[in-house]
Amino acid sequence: MKWVDYESAACSVARTVDVLGDRWTLLVLRDIFNGIRRFDEISAHPGVARDVLTKRLAVLVGEDLVERVPYREPGARTRYEYRLTDAGRDLRPVLLALLEWGDRYRSDPAGPPAHLFHAECGAPVHVEVRCSAGHEICSRTRLAARPGPGSRRRAAA
Amino acid sequence: MKWVDYESAACSVARTVDVLGDRWTLLVLRDIFNGIRRFDEISAHPGVARDVLTKRLAVLVGEDLVERVPYREPGARTRYEYRLTDAGRDLRPVLLALLEWGDRYRSDPAGPPAHLFHAECGAPVHVEVRCSAGHEICSRTRLAARPGPGSRRRAAA
Numbered sequence: 001m002k003w004v005d006y007e008s009a010a011c012s013v014a015r016t017v018d019v020l021g022d023r024w025t026l027l028v029l030r031d032i033f034n035g036i037r038r039f040d041e042i043s044a045h046p047g048v049a050r051d052v053l054t055k056r057l058a059v060l061v062g063e064d065l066v067e068r069v070p071y072r073e074p075g076a077r078t079r080y081e082y083r084l085t086d087a088g089r090d091l092r093p094v095l096l097a098l099l100e101w102g103d104r105y106r107s108d109p110a111g112p113p114a115h116l117f118h119a120e121c122g123a124p125v126h127v128e129v130r131c132s133a134g135h136e137i138c139s140r141t142r143l144a145a146r147p148g149p150g151s152r153r154r155a156a157a
Numbered sequence: 158m159k160w161v162d163y164e165s166a167a168c169s170v171a172r173t174v175d176v177l178g179d180r181w182t183l184l185v186l187r188d189i190f191n192g193i194r195r196f197d198e199i200s201a202h203p204g205v206a207r208d209v210l211t212k213r214l215a216v217l218v219g220e221d222l223v224e225r226v227p228y229r230e231p232g233a234r235t236r237y238e239y240r241l242t243d244a245g246r247d248l249r250p251v252l253l254a255l256l257e258w259g260d261r262y263r264s265d266p267a268g269p270p271a272h273l274f275h276a277e278c279g280a281p282v283h284v285e286v287r288c289s290a291g292h293e294i295c296s297r298t299r300l301a302a303r304p305g306p307g308s309r310r311r312a313a314a
Binding site for chain 2: 001003004006008009010011012013014015016017018019020022023026027030031034035036041045046047086087089090091092093094095096097098099100101102103104105106107108110111112113114115116117118119120121123124125126127128129130131132133135137139140141142143144145146147148149150151152
């Protein structure tokens with residue numbers, strides 16, 4: 001499969017990037033993954049302006065990554081918090097892959113800002129790429145591709 | 158570790174997103190991963206305007222993800238192609254995680270646009286999250302975090 005002969009826009013990376021491809025969307029999603037669910041808390045944490053946050057949350061809800069759930073504290077009006085949907089939760093490997101790269105290449109000299117671990121056993125967590133025959137896929141392991149059922153050839157130039 | 162008490166900007170996800178957080182940067186990187194290395198080819202493929210591409214390649218070179226390598230065809234002036242550095246190649250898990258999510262959630266009804274496999278053995282490739290004790294980390298597996306040496310507490314509000 002010669003990649004240049006296929007349509008860029010049909011690619012699954014491009015489609016995911018279209019959903020996530022904004023800095024704030026990813027940071028808001030990260031905060032929701034980390035248990036920050038309420039509008040005011042999300043807004044204060046990465047320092048995102050309220051109108052920008054409103055738009056990004058609408059995108060996340062519209063793309064079905066996040067759902068709005070009403071809550072009400074005594075004496076206050078109904079407000080909403082934001083929780084991951086199954087599709088949103090399935091972005092965990094994306095966020096962890098971003099985290100690992102940043103830990104390795106963009107940490108302060110002192111070291112990474114946080115250590116993530118498996119709550120049940122306490123062991124650190126990491127992202128692996130493997131083939132279904134069990135081989136580890138490293139950065140230099142050669143991969144190949146073949147067109148799938150949703151591939152689209154580009155019109156000849 | 159209560160995430161809301163720590164500075165968003167020191168987070169490794171935020172720092173990686175700062176490097177990659179532009180739609181075109183990720184698509185250009187994807188094309189270079191897929192062996193499209195020359196300016197004209199990259200520009201034609203996802204349809205990125207030449208001035209935008211020039212800027213994005215400068216970012217990728219400046220961030221040390223990509224290097225410019227001169228080449229010269231007979232009778233033509235020296236031109237440059239773009240190749241991944243080691244740091245760039247180490248973004249493979251990020252791109253594969255984006256790809257997998259898109260295959261699952263944004264494919265055409267017919268199915269994914271491409272199948273990636275391990276060139277040596279032919280088996281399909283996938284991203285896994287595990288802890289170092291060997292447990293598989295699924296979307297609903299509970300993770301926890303503790304501050305690392307580069308953590309920064311937020312100033313009290």
